[in-house]
Amino acid sequence: MSASASQVNAGSEEAVSEAHQGMAMLGQVVAQNESIDHAMSDITEVTAKLAKASEDIKGIIDVISNIAGQTNLLALNAAIEAARAGEAGRGFAVVAEEVRKLAEQSSHATRDIANIISNMGSEITIAVASADKARLEVAKGKDTTLHTQQGFKAIIEKLDSVKAGISQIAAAINQTAKGTQSMVAGIENISAVAQQSTANAQTVAASSEEQTASMHEINANADTLAKSAVALHDIVRKFKI
Template sequence: MQQGAAENRQAVEKSTQAAAKAKESGGSINQAVDQMVLIERTVNSSAQVVASLGERSKEIGQIIDTIAGIAGQTNLLALNAAIEAARAGEQGRGFAVVAEEVRKLAEQSQEAAKQIGSLIGEIQGDTARAVAAMDEGTREVSLGAEAVNAAGSSFNVIAEMVMQVSAQVRGISASMQQVDSGSRQIIVGIHKIDDLSKKATGEAEMVSAATEEQVASMEQIAAASQKLTNMAQNLKETVDQFHL
């Protein structure tokens, strides 16, 4: 009985510890869920920023294309101006020098626009890849958040079940304590019954001895009575002889 009570106390302690651990782990799971939600929001915000940069790079590319077009037209106009200045002869020489400088600037502008356009193209490619990666990351984070949410829900259910089991174990422990108390009372009652039985047995033995003594006395009385009867019969026979 004592061993069973000790094992029952150990079961209560283990179930209580398990319930506390489940509650603590449930809090950690909830924190992980909240953290995943924050990460998802951050990734979504970053994806929006990257997408916005992609749109801005497209706009810059369009502006560079416009600049390159203007530079090409300026170069063409400068070339035409140089031709007209050559036709004008000495009077157009100064204008020809200006037209040549304009043409050089136009060519430099056009070359710079090409280089910038090339860089913008690379940036657009990197941005597109970043957008794709962010989209993939967003999907992965969403899936992770869903998995963590599902795990959190499942763990909350498990924690609730552990707490219920712990409560049931405590209830069983209380019942076992009642059973133990009742068993002790029964044992005390059995000892009392045993004592009463022994006492009754002793008294019965005394009664039996007294009865045996009474039987012996009755036998002696019966023998004496028989003896008196015989003596009375002999006396009667003697008296009858005198009458004859």
């Protein structure tokens, strides 16, 4: 029984140790969740800034596009005026045509940039939504981990209480075992005394039987003597007559 109590006590200590290890691992998970949460916050902040920058760039592109359109219109007007001027306006017409081409190129470039920024804006919007969703999942995982950590704390407290109770029980069982050993030793001593008493009683009984036999023999001899005395008495009486 004492060995079983020791095994149970050792098992409880092992359970407490494993619970503490689990608690430590949960602490690491909590720390990792905190790091992930901060990282996701940074990502969300960066993507939000990118989204704002994209909107700002769109505004600038709109301005450039308007300027390019107006420049193109001015170039067309200049070309018309150069044509009216005839030979004197031919050089100015060449310059106006080059300005118009540059305006058209600027307009095409701004449209391409606008398309790229628009696509980037869509990707940034998706990234922001994904980051927000990831933050929500991280927050849920964090809450779950914290609840699990609290559960482990409660389990450890209960295991510590059980361990203390088992230690007390083991000590009581050990004390009981010592008392039982003392009782067994006492019973063995009593048994030895009883056996000795039985042997002495048997010896006394044997002596009593011998004494009884001697008494019977003495009684028989006494009867014989009594009978002999009566016979002698009768003989003496006859002798007197």
